Amino acid sequence: MSTTFQLDTATSRATPTPRPRKRLTVPAIRDHKKEGKTSDPLVMLTAYTARQAQLLDEHCDMLLVGDSLGQVIYGLPTTLQVTVDMMIAHGAAVVRGSYHALVIVDMPFGSYEGSKEQAFETARRIMAETGCAAVKLEGGDSMAETIAFLSSRGIPVMAHVGLTPQAVNVLGGYGARGRSQREHEKILSDGKAVQDAGAFAVVAEGVLEPIAISLTQSLDIPVIGIGASAECDGQVLVTEDMLGMFERVPRFVKKYENLAEVISKAAGKYAEDVRARSFPSSDQTYQPKD
Numbered sequence: 062m063s064t065t066f067q068l069d070t071a072t073s074r075a076t077p078t079p080r081p082r083k084r085l086t087v088p089a090i091r092d093h094k095k096e097g098k099t100s101d102p103l104v105m106l107t108a109y110t111a112r113q114a115q116l117l118d119e120h121c122d123m124l125l126v127g128d129s130l131g132q133v134i135y136g137l138p139t140t141l142q143v144t145v146d147m148m149i150a151h152g153a154a155v156v157r158g159s160y161h162a163l164v165i166v167d168m169p170f171g172s173y174e175g176s177k178e179q180a181f182e183t184a185r186r187i188m189a190e191t192g193c194a195a196v197k198l199e200g201g202d203s204m205a206e207t208i209a210f211l212s213s214r215g216i217p218v219m220a221h222v223g224l225t226p227q228a229v230n231v232l233g234g235y236g237a238r239g240r241s242q243r244e245h246e247k248i249l250s251d252g253k254a255v256q257d258a259g260a261f262a263v264v265a266e267g268v269l270e271p272i273a274i275s276l277t278q279s280l281d282i283p284v285i286g287i288g289a290s291a292e293c294d295g296q297v298l299v300t301e302d303m304l305g306m307f308e309r310v311p312r313f314v315k316k317y318e319n320l321a322e323v324i325s326k327a328a329g330k331y332a333e334d335v336r337a338r339s340f341p342s343s344d345q346t347y348q349p350k351d
């Protein structure tokens with residue numbers, strides 16, 4: 062007889078209604094683009110928590126645990142202060158909260174650029190400690206050797222070109238990329254370099270639409286756009302941006318809700334109830350049984 066007390070967690074918020082579905086794999090995402098074309102665009106959103114993942118999972122092909130969590134969750138000014146431990150904590154939560162979507166975790170600034178061996182160790186830790194299926198890193202040609210090293214050693218890599226927020230100090234801001242001929246050519250050659258190195262997909266962020274279209278047409282791997290073009294093979298947005306949690310968002314964000322207003326209104330009503338002693342009422346209090 063087991064002496065271990067089994068806690069019944071069936072009613073816990075952390076236990077989602079089971080909806081077993083097969084999880085999408087890296088090859089399934091990669092092969093979504095056939096002969097250079099994607100008929101059914103890939104849907105990706107960021108997720109940082111288990112509950113968020115539970116709600117987004119059924120709608121998404123991929124969930125990205127983006128290092129944007131530094132700004133969105135931690136209120137940091139840029140993504141540069143995000144650590145591997147932060148990514149692992151949130152990555153594990155998102156894997157626990159999802160069944161279907163492929164989960165990809167960002168490698169934070171400074172955790173992979175030093176050498177391909179450093180990148181391998183960071184990616185290994187992220188995959189082992191979160192259970193995610195792939196990592197994302199920023200950079201094109203300069204990261205090709207690292208991408209080849211990781212992908213040939215069992216680590217699927219999504220690349221990220223164009224506006225790469227970890228390079229904000231080099232780029233001088235978060236403006237769109239590709240306005241000069243040099244930048245235009247670099248975005249296309251970065252895309253080709255990461256594809257040749259073995260990336261299974263690439264995010265193209267904040268690039269002029271004609272460049273995003275050329276990139277999508279010229280690569281065999283899926284190009285996931287953000288501030289790019291509807292012609293890309295898929296789209297990604299920061300979930301809190303599209304839910305309207307922030308007043309200030311990049312121009313490329315479409316707000317599908319105004320959650321900031323919803324939350325503020327609810328908190329205001331709660332505060333009123335508390336101050337009027339109308340919460341908790343008899344529905345929310347325990348009375349002695351007769």
Ligand code: KIV
Binds near residue numbers: 167266298299
């Ligand atoms: O960190 C992030 O959320 C990202 C997406 C915006 C692509 O990299």
